[in-house]
Amino acid sequence: MFKKNENDKTINYTAAVVTGLTAFALSLLWYSPFLFGTIWMALRNAPVHPLPGWTFLFAPIREIITAFLLTHLIVRLEVNNWKNALGLGFVLWFSFYFVQLAGAVMWDNLPWQLGLVHSGDWLMKMLFMSVLSSAWHGRTLSSEIPINEESKATI
Numbered sequence: 001m002f003k004k005n006e007n008d009k010t011i012n013y014t015a016a017v018v019t020g021l022t023a024f025a026l027s028l029l030w031y032s033p034f035l036f037g038t039i040w041m042a043l044r045n046a047p048v049h050p051l052p053g054w055t056f057l058f059a060p061i062r063e064i065i066t067a068f069l070l071t072h073l074i075v076r077l078e079v080n081n082w083k084n085a086l087g088l089g090f091v092l093w094f095s096f097y098f099v100q101l102a103g104a105v106m107w108d109n110l111p112w113q114l115g116l117v118h119s120g121d122w123l124m125k126m127l128f129m130s131v132l133s134s135a136w137h138g139r140t141l142s143s144e145i146p147i148n149e150e151s152k153a154t155i
Helices: 013-030 037-043 060-076 082-107 112-144 149-154
Strands: 002-004 010-012
Touching: 010 013, 010 060, 010 112, 013 060, 013 112, 037 112, 060 082, 060 112, 082 112
Parallel strands: none
Antiparallel strands: 002 010
């Protein structure tokens, strides 16, 4: 459940799973009729049919994998405040999700409005997961960084 990385900083994998599952729940709300579900349904150009039950077993894996990566980066980079967490989440979203969806809009004829809905979903999730993971691990970062003899001499 808890694993130390090379720098003896604890990564809480339970927190990563909870963060990923919560982000998936937020995504369900994002695509609901309360927010952007009607736009999504109108623009997706796919027949409406009932989804197989197995999709909801595997669908949250994307968010859980992303939460694991974010947790590792947050602990490794010692991101321990919400401002830095938002910055990290934004940079990762822009570098991967936004750029990828921009390519789908340009080359695959994905309607730009649908690209914005999908891109906004992942922006919301990346910012949420970054801040939550940073808050969850921020308290442990400051208390678990080992103090060596050189650090003690300068204190």
